Amino acid sequence: MSNIENIFLDRRKKEQDLKLTYSKYIFNSHLIMFLIIVLGAALINYSKWIAVASQFELYSVFIAATIAFSYYLASNKIKTYIKEADSVFLLPLEKYYKKIGAKTVMSLTTTHIIAVIIFYFATKPITSIIGSINKLGICLLLMIIILNNLLKYFQVIHYTELVWVKIIQFIVIFIQILVVFIVNTYILIFDMIGVVALAYCTFYIFKNATNKASLEDQEKFVVKWNEAAEYDKHRMENYLKFVNMFVDVPLSGVKVARRKYFDILLPKLTKENFTKENSFKYYYYRVFLRQENTIYLALRLMLLAVLVIFSFKNTYVSAIAIVSYSYLTIIQLVPLYKQMSNNIWHSILPIDESIKVGSFKKMLSNVTLITTLLLTIIAICLSNFEIVNISITVGALVVANIIAKVFIEKVK
Template sequence: MSNIKNIFDDRRRRERETRVTYSKYIFNSHLVMFLIIVLGAGLINYSRWLENASKLEMKTVFIATSAIFSYFLVSLKVKTFIKEADGVFLLPLEKYYGKVALKTGIILTTIHLFFVIIFYFIIKPLLAHIGGFSEVTEFTGIVGVQFLMLIVGVMMNVFYRLAEAIYFEKKFFMKILLFMNIFVSILVVFGKYNYLEYATFVILIIISIIIVKNHSNAKKALLLNNSMGYALKWNEAAEYDKHREENYLKFVSMFVDVPLSGIKVARRKYFDILLPKLTEQNFTMENSFKYYYYRVFLRQENTVFLALRLMLIAGIIIYSFNNIYVNLVVITSYSYLTIIQLIPLYKQISNNIWHSILPVSEDIKTKSFKNLLTAVILITTFILMLLSIVVGKFNYLTIGMNILSFILANLLVRVFIVKVR
């Protein structure tokens, strides 16, 4: 028992240390300063909106944010820490994994409840206006029971999805039930929609019945290990945890170099219109890598969607704040964040064998890649500039500030693009 406990404790510790290391690079002084500015602007606009919004609008926003937050909790992947080789080397200790999973579930439940507390403090000013749960009260009577049901719902969400990853068969309707359970509980506790409290009890009972049934089926269908545990889905659990780690590394790859095991390529026909027309000129020495880089950018998972995600976030901020000075900071910051994340792509591509097959000089390769980055930033910042002009007041100041932001964003690219080598 101590061996398997030490193994998974060590994996948990190493993952925590790795994430702390990446966080030090991600949350550098520039990004932290940008986030502080965005947070300050958001709080100012949030307070102004609360002063002018009607109760119907506030209730609609509360219900929508509660639904989004509930989906967020249900969609967060649980951690199994199981690797591909564990099905062979840890098979004799399989019956002890249940205690490891219990510790993991308790940690994850604590994290989820911490998210619930953060969510409460975010919506607290909103609840004060619509008459919701806005002050600290004694958790006794009905309020205490409702809050306890929310905690049970969060705990059940974590432990069921953990069991689903390692023991049970995955079922989509269970995700819906878990979502409804948390969503309705939040409406009852924070929004004081007391007429929904019976729905929470019904959903919890249904989930409990399904869990008991799945437990019974697993006990009958899966191999018993001396009546102390059940045969884990080693391969499925390892694939699940590998996918979880890959998702995290793909996110981190937007900021720093990470050891991704491979490059996934997809046939995205809807991006073909952006590719240069295939002619003999694409295969000349000067233009060959220009065409290759465009194809890689549009096909690789952590490139084109990286830029699109950042552009979407920048667009949402521009639309939400509708302030020419905030827009200037956002467009410039978008350019900075995108370029520093796309520059490492050159080193990643150069590690592939096809990059060294053609007898093309390194200067041509780097020049072609720089042209690609310049085109990407030029097009995306132009789109953001147009969005800023459309949503803002159409006057000379707005047009001038947006043109300035467009120029600054692309000048910033020229500063960092020299690092491509």
């Protein structure tokens, strides 16, 4: 038994070390300082909004936050740490996996309880106005969280994931959180119905996960090794894809789905796209929008810039945000050329290197111009329509594109 525990303990430690390594690159001193400033600005605006918000606005924001938080609790994946080869090498030790599974459920439950505490303090300014704390509701919420994680575990390890069960889990958690903060007869009725539905889901999963043909020397619940391994592989793929928006990670073997919703941004496919001068221009746009996570890198930085602009609503701060966005985006997009040049498709067509470089530079210039222009429009709309403010913001747009141009010229 100790052998299988040591195996999974070692896997857990290796994954934690990997995530810690990537976190050091992502949360560097510059980003931490930036996030602290953004958090301070958000808290200031949050306190000001609380003072003037109407009851309808308070309820709307709280319900929206509850929906998002309920989705997190219902969709957060468990960490099985099971690999494909385990179905062969760990099969004789299958009956000892339940102790590891119990630790997995406890770990996820602890994480969710901490998240509930954070959610409580984050929404307390709103809930102290619109409602009061229901202590019995808190106990029921903790029980539902534990039951929710047990259902996840049994579906992944012993049965199969069911969409309708996930939907019920989400609805029950959402209603239960409302019960904790808002006392209402109708909500309590729906809460009781939800608890009964969740109890039925538990009974259904346990009943169908039971190995009816098991012998005396077999476990009542058989581990679905292959399905659990695929589940955990998909979990790590999602994590690596997210981290790849910040730093380069090894994505070999990771499935990257084509993003059809970005097709509208691609140039219209015509015979002109395959001429000598335009061929790589079209390929670079495809890579930027489909195959790499670079577009999410730009969107992420844009979102942070918009958050700063919206929080401060100051022309000078907006100008700094636009210029900073341009600098941070372009220094991370410029190395993309060497990364793409290592792919075999980059060398198939007999095209001069100067045409490839020129097409890449033009693509980066267009991306920078469009995104900084959008930020400029947002900054102008959020500020007073005065000539001085507009001039400063437009000046920041010009400076941002000049900086981008300087770095783009370094592509060779």
